[in-house]
Amino acid sequence: MIIDLNKIKKIYFIGIGGIMMSAAARYFLSRGKKVWGSDRESGPLIADLKKLGAKIYTGHKAENVTSDFDLVVYTQAIGADNPELKIARTLKIKKLTIYQLLGLLSRDKFTVTVAGMHGKSTTTAMLGLIMERARLDPTVFVGTKIKEWRSNFRLGHSKYLLSEACEYKDNFLNYHPDLAVINNLEAEHLDYFKNLVGAKKSFKKFVSQIRKGGFLVANIDNKNTRELIRGAERAVTWGIKNEADFSAKEIKTKKNGTVEFKLAAKGKVFREYNQRIFKLKVPGVFNIYNALGAIAGAAILGVKPAVAQKALAEFGGVWRRFEYKGRTKSGAKIYDDYGHHPTEIEATLRAAKEKFKKEKLWVVFQPHLYSRTHDFLKEFAEVLNLADNLILVDIYAAREVNEHQISSRDVVDLINKKYRRRSPAVYIPSLREAAGYVRQNLKKGEILMTMGAGEAYKVGEELIS
Incomplete structure (x- = not known):
């Protein structure tokens, strides 16, 4: 399919809150195009796009996509049965994945x-x-x-x-x-x-x-x-x-x-x-x-x-990469990191241990994807053991169903079985419960690092607010 992006006037983004999706939406807004889109829930990236003039729905519905759109851009995180993607096919609107779009933009x-x-x-x-x-x-x-x-x-x-x-x-x-x-x-x-x-x-x-x-x-x-x-x-x-x-x-x-x-x-x-x-x-x-x-x-x-x-x-770093978020009322420092693979987690925690040699390091980790947790169970246990105090919340499923019957409790059980820790790793299902536990136990001078590609950062935000 040949698409002349110069002739595109009105674009719809399915999953507009995704990090590269929102970047592409910003590109079209900067070019004076009309940008619409949808996502499962709101967030800071969507709030920024709305300020720039994008029209964004919460939730995916077929009626959101009409025949006057010149192009539909979608993230591969959505399923083939997404109602907006299905109606775009029915209406024969031009469609591109986000990376097909970026590849097209890079050609010249x-x-x-x-x-x-x-x-x-x-x-x-x-x-x-x-x-x-x-x-x-x-x-x-x-x-x-x-x-x-x-x-x-x-x-x-x-x-x-x-x-x-x-x-x-x-x-x-x-x-x-x-x-x-x-x-x-x-x-x-x-x-x-x-x-x-x-x-x-x-x-x-x-x-x-x-x-x-x-x-x-x-x-x-x-x-x-x-x-x-x-x-x-x-x-x-x-x-x-x-x-x-x-x-x-x-x-x-x-x-x-x-x-x-x-x-x-x-x-x-x-x-x-x-x-x-x-x-x-x-x-x-x-x-x-x-x-x-x-x-x-x-x-x-x-x-x-x-x-x-x-x-x-x-260079002071980027969003969600060893990012300093603020302090709790008790004076503990809060950091957040996007790390969700054992290699990334190890690198971040070793850097944190080097930076905060004398401070106790707390980690609240939310595994990302059932498949990744299953594939790297032993590796997750090994690197997360670097944390002085460790809490795991339920896995962020994203695009997956739990075919492996794996849970965060499996990671915690393996850590506590394999390693002799001063403070056993703790499994707490929800982010809110984890925030409550940390609030009661985190002391002045200690460090909290929230980690994961999902929503672990919300624990830190709740403690700061």
Whole structure:
């Protein structure tokens, strides 16, 4: 189907509250288009869109979609039996998934993508801010809200388009990038890929779609991304442990958890970057990796190293990524993190333990998806055991039914059986009950980290309010 987006005047988004859906809705609003949409419930992203003029319904109903819409955009999180999607088919309205739309928008642009199982949003944010400071004026779609833009979208007026590229259901195959940053590759989304072999196959195809003369920018410390380099016409690498084109050396962690490192850059092309000191306000080794990916991408784009240094030194993190939310009345600090895979959780909790060496760390974790909880049960138990005090609430089902008969109680039982903890892990079904438990037990000077891709953040919000 050929779709001329310039002729589209009125668009309907099914699942408009999704992070990339709302970014695309912002794009059309910024172009003066009429935007309508729906979602199961309201939230901060929807509230922002309404302020910009979008008409949004709560709940999905067939009567919401009428024949005068030029395009329907939908998230793959909805089912095929969604009443709005079904009526759009009946009315023969043009339809695109969100990533089909983003791929279409990128066709005539110099396209930069950031892919990988972890760190996509932060790396995209870092690179987007560097590109902005370098006056490259990119259009940016990112899977989180960037504080500097107060948005998950930036409208640019140049040839550059930067987008986070999601691997789930091969969504990133809608792109044909000029520059593809890949942070990492491991077993994830096994409800779709089935196993690591399936994920590797999709990533190899993605690398094959890099445009002629384009670059793969890959984390050489991840053994699976190393395999992808063989299939690239031109590759630039970064890392900490292995020899790379861009390496972080002499890493120092300050008392407040921030870090700095000396950059070793190989080759004449990147010699301006060699031996430069980079400082980060965001904690953790994983954020050094995110920064290295952004630095390598910026260097290929011709950004001066001083510009990248300043942008990264001022970067204060993004929405729902080790985000400081506030204090309780008793003086305890509240943080929130989107981490929902064992690798992400471990990286965040180790960074938190490094930053808050003397403070007791509480974690309220809401597992995301029955399938993921089942597939990584042992790994979840291992990494969540890092928390001093741990509460698990019921699994956030999202798009799934509980075929595995798994529950958060299974994770808690495994932790308490396998590890000798001072404070046993606790299962509390609801977020409200968890908030009540934490309110009674969290003390001044202690740290609470809410974690998960669902609604765990609501516990922190309730305690602060």
